[in-house]
Each structure stands twice: as C-alpha cells, then as structure tokens.
Amino acid sequence: MMLAGGTLAVGLALLPATPARAVEAPASAVPTPPPLPPERPEALKPPVAEPASPPPPSRPAELKPVVPEPIREPVKDVIRDKPSETAKDSPKETAKPEIPSPPPSPPERPPELSGSAALALKVTPPDDTACRTRLKRLGVDFEPLPPIAEGQCTAPLPLKVTRLADGVTLPQGATLTCRTAEALARWATEVQVEAERTLKHPLTGLELGGSYVCRGQNHDVDAKLSEHAFANAADIMAFTFGGRASIAVKALPEGSDDAQFLRTVRMKACGFFRTVLGPGSNAAHANHLHFDERERSGGHRLCE
Numbered sequence: 656m657m658l659a660g661g662t663l664a665v666g667l668a669l670l671p672a673t674p675a676r677a678v679e680a681p682a683s684a685v686p687t688p689p690p691l692p693p694e695r696p697e698a699l700k701p702p703v704a705e706p707a708s709p710p711p712p713s714r715p716a717e718l719k720p721v722v723p724e725p726i727r728e729p730v731k732d733v734i735r736d737k738p739s740e741t742a743k744d745s746p747k748e749t750a751k752p753e754i755p756s757p758p759p760s761p762p763e764r765p766p767e768l769s770g771s772a773a774l775a776l777k778v779t780p781p782d783d784t785a786c787r788t789r790l791k792r793l794g795v796d797f798e799p800l801p802p803i804a805e806g807q808c809t810a811p812l813p814l815k816v817t818r819l820a821d822g823v824t825l826p827q828g829a830t831l832t833c834r835t836a837e838a839l840a841r842w843a844t845e846v847q848v849e850a851e852r853t854l855k856h857p858l859t860g861l862e863l864g865g866s867y868v869c870r871g872q873n874h875d876v877d878a879k880l881s882e883h884a885f886a887n888a889a890d891i892m893a894f895t896f897g898g899r900a901s902i903a904v905k906a907l908p909e910g911s912d913d914a915q916f917l918r919t920v921r922m923k924a925c926g927f928f929r930t931v932l933g934p935g936s937n938a939a940h941a942n943h944l945h946f947d948e949r950e951r952s953g954g955h956r957l958c959e
C-alpha cells in the first residue's frame with residue numbers, strides 16, 4: 656500500500672511538469688484509479704487521429720442522397736459547405752483548389768498521332784489516293800513502301816521518292832509521307848524557276864541529308880521526336896545544277912548569286928512547309944535546310 660501510494664504520488668507529481676498530460680490525466684484518472692496509468696499513453700495517441708474521423712459521419716448523411724459513390728468528393732463538398740457559411744472566405748478557399756487543375760494542356764503531338772486519332776489511323780490509314788494522283792501529275796517518281804513502325808516512329812503510308820518534277824533527282828532517295836513529298840515537289844518547281852532566273856543554269860538534283868529517320872529533334876535522344884521520325888521532314892544539304900558547280904547549304908556572304916539563290920529558295924519554302932530552318936537558325940542547322948510539316952496549335956508556322 657505504501658509503495659503503491661508512493662508511486663501514484665510520484666506519477667501525479669511528474670504529470671504537472673508536462674502540460675498536455677496535466678490536462679487530460681485528471682479526467683481519465685478519476686473514473687478508474689490504479690489500472691489506468693498504463694492505458695493513458697494509448698488513449699493519448701488515438702485522440703490525435705480522432706479529430707479527422709468525426710467529420711466523416713456527417714458527410715455521408717448529406718452525400719448519400721446526392722452522390723454516394725466516390726470517397727474523394729465528400730472532402731470537396733465539405734470544403735464547399737464551409738465557405739458558403741462565410742461569403743468572404745468562400746472565394747479564396749474555392750479558388751485555391753481550382754488553380755492546380757489547369758496544368759493538363761501539354762499534348763503538342765500532331766493531331767494525327769494522338770489519342771483517338773492515332774487509334775483511328777491503325778484501323779483505317781489515311782487515304783493518300785488523291786495526293787498520289789497529284790504527285791504523278793507533277794511528274795514525281797515514287798513507289799509505296801511498307802508501313803513504318805519503329806517504336807514511336809511511325810509512318811502508315813510512306814513513299815520512296817527518287818525524282819521530283821522537271822527531272823530533279825534525289826540521288827539518295829527520300830522516304831516521305833505523300834503530303835511532304837508533294838510539298839517538296841512543289842517547292843522544287845519554284846527552286847527550278849529561281850535557278851534559271853538567278854543562276855542561268857537548270858536545277859538537276861537535291862542532295863538530301865535525311866528524310867525518314869527515327870530520332871529526336873536535333874539528334875537529341877532526350878528531345879521529343881523529330882518530324883523526321885514520321886517521314887514528315889527532309890534535310891537539303893546541297894543543290895546540283897547542269898553546267899555549273901553545286902551549291903552547298905551554308906552561311907554565305909551577301910552579294911553573290913549563290914547567296915541570293917539560297918536566300919530566295921529558303922524563303923519560298925515557307926510557302927510549302929510549316930517548318931523551315933537553316934543556317935542562322937541554330938548550330939544544328941548550319942549546313943542544311945530542314946523542312947517539315949509539323950502541325951502546331953493555331954496553324955502557326957516556324958519560318959526562319
């Protein structure tokens with residue numbers, strides 16, 4: 656008895672030292688004397704978690720008649736209900752949760768390669784019949800290639816193009832979509848006109864650095880896929896002519912016929928391709944003209 660009383664006295668004497676225990680100890684200690692001390696620590700932990708549980712019981716009552724399904728929505732409804740009580744606080748509290756939602760807008764992939772449209776492509780490939788007819792009418796030599804599917808690099812209806820209009824050859828050949836091949840062919844006719852006008856010699860060929868290539872932009876593995884990965888782009892390294900030296904694409908001093916020719920045909924390309932890059936655009940395009948048909952929101956073009 657003496658020992659028990661002594662321990663209790665010590666326990667009570669120690670409790671006041673910590674304010675948290677001092678407040679709750681008396682309330683729980685009164686109903687049951689000795690056996691409680693060991694149970695107090697356990698009783699103290701639950702109370703911390705309890706504050707969160709009490710609200711739920713009231714939520715289901717309000718939600719069952721409306722939306723009994725999701726568990727997450729009850730939290731939103733509780734937040735909405737609280738602000739409604741105080742008109743001033745409601746706009747602030749509701750505005751915060753709504754702000755983080757907008758982010759999902761990144762998808763910049765061409766519409767033909769995203770979401771349901773991409774699935775539709777697999778089921779029914781685009782009909783290039785009309786485009787191929789136009790290519791033949793332009794005098795383009797081409798033949799269909801089997802569908803390309805290398806991971807994310809795809810081209811359902813690629814063409815092997817070896818010659819453009821007016822006998823302009825592509826010695827390396829080009830693997831392109833019909834749409835890109837048509838743009839290249841139409842641009843080549845403009846290049847032919849410029850060659851005759853400025854250089855007084857006919858254009859006979861285009862040296863290509865690449866058409867379809869499964870890679871990222873600027874050969875960067877971490878960058879998003881280049882339009883080359885969709886047979887939607889062509890790199891022009893040089894122009895060859897009949898009766899004169901070829902012209903390699905590079906930065907040329909203004910004033911020469913070669914510089915005038917390069918500047919003009921590059922400008923004209925902007926009328927046929929959505930993307931035109933070359934010397935001066937960036938280091939990656941210092942030695943060639945890059946053309947592609949990347950689709951951008953709002954129909955924006957990149958002509959540099």
Ligand SMILES: [Zn+2]
Pocket residue numbers: 883888889890944945946
């Ligand atoms: Zn390129």
